[in-house]
Amino acid sequence: MRKHDHALLAPGREGSGRTLHAPSGGRSRSHLPHVDDRLAPPETRLEYLDGAELFAAPADPPHATQHFDLTYVLGAHVAKGYRGAVDMLTRTDEASDYAPDASIFAQKPDRSGRRRLEELAFEVCDKQALAVPTGKARRLIERGVRRVFCILVKQRRVLEWSRETDGWRPLPKDAVIEDPCLVRPLPIQSLLDAASSDDAVARALLDKRVPALEQAVAEGEARGAAIGELRMAQEAITTALRSRGIDVPAGVARAIAGCNDVNKLRRWLAKAVTATTASEVVAGSRRKR
Template sequence: MGESAVRSAPGPFQANQLKDGDRYELSSGHPIYCAPAGPEHAGRSLTGAAVIASDPDVEWAGVDAGFAPEPGTLRAPDVAVAAPPDGRGWIPGVPLLAVEYAGVGQDESDLQTKIAELLGGGSRYIWVVRLLGPRRVEVYRSGEPMRVATIGESLTAPGVLRNPIPVEALFERAAADRAALRNLLQRAGYADLDAVREEGREEGREEGREEGREEGREEGRGEGIADAILTLLAERGLTVAPDLAARIHACRDHDQLKRWLRAATRVTDPAALFAMGDFHQVR
């Protein structure tokens, strides 16, 4: 969101005059005030960022990151994917993928100017997630007409994202969790949750040859899911205390393990997993 500025001539400001935390963007040297986001805008943009940042091919993604394609322009998309920045200060150039959440108070004129500046600077994809009216995402690419994707469709960004993103995953937490879980499993070397289950079945079959086929299969499936939980937490940079890791591996309740696996995509403290189930399930 921002205030439109008369841009018939370049304005007097440059990106290097702004510092981290200033609530302004620049367009051709003209300042554009960026108001704080309301709860819907803030919550939905965080949901979308989690899905996008977890994609296996994304090396770097940011929220409200400042990009400076030229000295008088500074733009900060709600969510951006780019090559890992080198050094401090504003990021030179533009993101490969930019996502804007447009809700109440959106300045449409400035939004279109922002889209044109990003595409003109080399952005490959711009998605505008509309928070008013029917749920939809406007897709912009240089040299192509804008198209609209609606619920039930998927968004793709070849060369930037490996996986398609369902439109609803940019709006709904549950859909976002499913997509992020798929992404994080792929980062950990699994194609999907079925691959985790299959690995568990394979381990179960090996143990079953020695200790009894049925018991071994159940043990292996549980161990496979437990390993996936710990791998996901490690992939997210979360340290699991040895006693918690042991308790996860000791759990024999597969439904509980699956709940923990889904929760592992969003917890910030591994110990919080155990708030989802009673310890009497852990032997």
């Protein structure tokens, strides 16, 4: 373990100790298996890291809820042309095949028609041995993943892997993650705070121009415009009367304020410029009641 490994907390996974024998030597990308060539059996909880078999155990809160919050926020931020995934196995080398907790990869297949390597990867860490997420991050970076992040559940912090130091660096809580894979900058705070998550998701979906959401916004704006027109017409009637020195009794004021028919208000406004009393303006409506 390197001296900077203390910066990373551990999630709840433990290795079984069984070792997989694999070819030794350097990790030349040209001789690596494809990211979709499986070493770990899919749809199980087994993973492999440097030949060691790991068991990905289920989690309790707050580890489990942090997984949900991560995928909730991340999913809304995935940009066009990219795809998000949860627990997707990635073959990083001959002896390693494991799944980041969440990842984003280009949606267009590679030249062979198979899925591409993820560009962003996220781990949620709680009780795991320090060497495991650190080793995973190194292998992912060596394989070509551009950025790897780790959420520390107990410390409520987010880390990003640094190529320069070969270790984790903490990200300020008021920082954002900017990347071509994301439709808009992802606030760090939204990964740590459920209240901030909803705001971040809503802003991301607006930036994506989701049709249903755009329609809801347009309908809201239309309702707001209609209400604004009603209020202006109601105020114009009382202003017209009072500017002519005509008193507006409480009953008439209530009738004007309670009218939600803009066409009727327009008729009342026309009356208000010639009426001798306020009651004349709403007389027809009051007789019908």
